[in-house]
Amino acid sequence: MNILVTGGAGYIGSHTIIELINNGHDVIIIDNLSNSSKEAVTRTEKIVGKVLTFYEKDVRDKQALEEIFSKHQIDGVIHFAGLKAVGESVKVPLKYYNNNLISTVSLLEIMESHDVKQLVFSSSATVYGDPASVPIKESATLPAKVTNSYGQTKLIIETMLMDLVITNNDWQITALRYFNPIGAHESGTIGEDPSDIPNNLMPYVSQVAVGKLKELSVFGNDYPTRDGTGVRDYIHVADLAKAHVAALSTPATPNKYRAINIGTGKGTSVLELVNAFEHASGVKIPYKIADRRLGDIAECYADSSLAQSILGWQAQKTIEDACADSWRWQSANPNGYKG
Numbered sequence: 001m002n003i004l005v006t007g008g009a010g011y012i013g014s015h016t017i018i019e020l021i022n023n024g025h026d027v028i029i030i031d032n033l034s035n036s037s038k039e040a041v042t043r044t045e046k047i048v049g050k051v052l053t054f055y056e057k058d059v060r061d062k063q064a065l066e067e068i069f070s071k072h073q074i075d076g077v078i079h080f081a082g083l084k085a086v087g088e089s090v091k092v093p094l095k096y097y098n099n100n101l102i103s104t105v106s107l108l109e110i111m112e113s114h115d116v117k118q119l120v121f122s123s124s125a126t127v128y129g130d131p132a133s134v135p136i137k138e139s140a141t142l143p144a145k146v147t148n149s150y151g152q153t154k155l156i157i158e159t160m161l162m163d164l165v166i167t168n169n170d171w172q173i174t175a176l177r178y179f180n181p182i183g184a185h186e187s188g189t190i191g192e193d194p195s196d197i198p199n200n201l202m203p204y205v206s207q208v209a210v211g212k213l214k215e216l217s218v219f220g221n222d223y224p225t226r227d228g229t230g231v232r233d234y235i236h237v238a239d240l241a242k243a244h245v246a247a248l249s250t251p252a253t254p255n256k257y258r259a260i261n262i263g264t265g266k267g268t269s270v271l272e273l274v275n276a277f278e279h280a281s282g283v284k285i286p287y288k289i290a291d292r293r294l295g296d297i298a299e300c301y302a303d304s305s306l307a308q309s310i311l312g313w314q315a316q317k318t319i320e321d322a323c324a325d326s327w328r329w330q331s332a333n334p335n336g337y338k339g
């Protein structure tokens, strides 16, 4: 299939392109490089051994989309493009509503007019808010409002997609609700490259390990969890990438919305992750216990049985694999794609 990959220069997009190509698909990439670099595309090309079709364009630009859809026979779309910094989204909500919502509406309108109806959308476990219980099932009631504007854009987009499938217009839509993606390609040549001080745990730990940051602040050790620190479901990005290929090869029933958790089903605490990273890298990670981070929840991990039964997908890689791969990427590229 010819797959349009929006946000294909980004962290998850670049890893997914490798899996798509390895499974016989062709890709057309659109990315405005607002949170990524062309170097990621160049390195992805090296891994797959072919030149990739890349458009440096904004998904909100309908004219650019129209040209791409007219030029290429597109069979399906994976929509990664979006802004994702939770903290920033609370400070500048309109930037997030503008970018994430307008790009999605523009994309859906062009898809509809070109009769392209297969979509895989990057959603997030953030749509569950503070879950009533863990592991989280897809059937959990979604809150009307989550605490940050980033998460709210995901919730609004999912609502929009649910509305779209009931138009009986043969849309085949899958929202993959990612838990916490970590790790990097096993080559160590592509990986997560935050443009600023990382907000997320794994890139922060890796940058402490490589000496770019002094120490990790562990946000709270008084949660009702095994060791008092927050528990999350960390999923290797290569496994996550494979879930997209599985979603395309077992497409949703037309006019039936499906949302699927993509996680390992296993929770790992902050201190357990730090331990695993130290083990994989041989580097000691200095840390201090700090206050809880506003908006954080104690535990969040997936019931991943639906992905197994519908997509025949389950995570293969361990936290140790992910730590080893993150370390390989970070140690070989201490400044990310900037060299």
Ligand code: NAD
Pocket (backbone or CB within 6 Å): 006, 007, 008, 009, 010, 011, 012, 013, 030, 031, 032, 033, 034, 035, 036, 037, 057, 058, 059, 060, 079, 080, 081, 082, 083, 084, 099, 103, 122, 123, 124, 125, 178, 179, 180, 181
């Ligand atoms: P990323 O920032 O590395 O990739 C997103 C890409 O989209 C970037 O390359 C950016 O330049 C591009 N982009 C943003 N707005 C655009 C626009 N208007 N037009 C064209 N390109 C645009 O992020 P990622 O971690 O790869 O995340 C991919 C998707 O998965 C996002 O939608 C994100 O919200 C979602 N997600 C990520 C996580 C995570 O923790 N990484 C978890 C759950 C969901």
Ligand code: WQD
Pocket (backbone or CB within 6 Å): 084, 086, 123, 124, 125, 126, 151, 179, 180, 181, 199, 200, 201, 202, 204, 216, 217, 218, 219, 220, 229, 230, 231, 232, 270, 293, 296
């Ligand atoms: C993980 C754990 C922190 C940094 C976020 C988004 C979510 C999704 C994934 C996009 C928590 C602790 C972290 C640090 C720490 N993204 N931590 N010190 O918050 O689970 O999820 O990314 O959809 O929407 O909210 O991920 O990596 O920030 O935090 O102690 O410097 O690590 O408190 O327990 P989170 P995270």
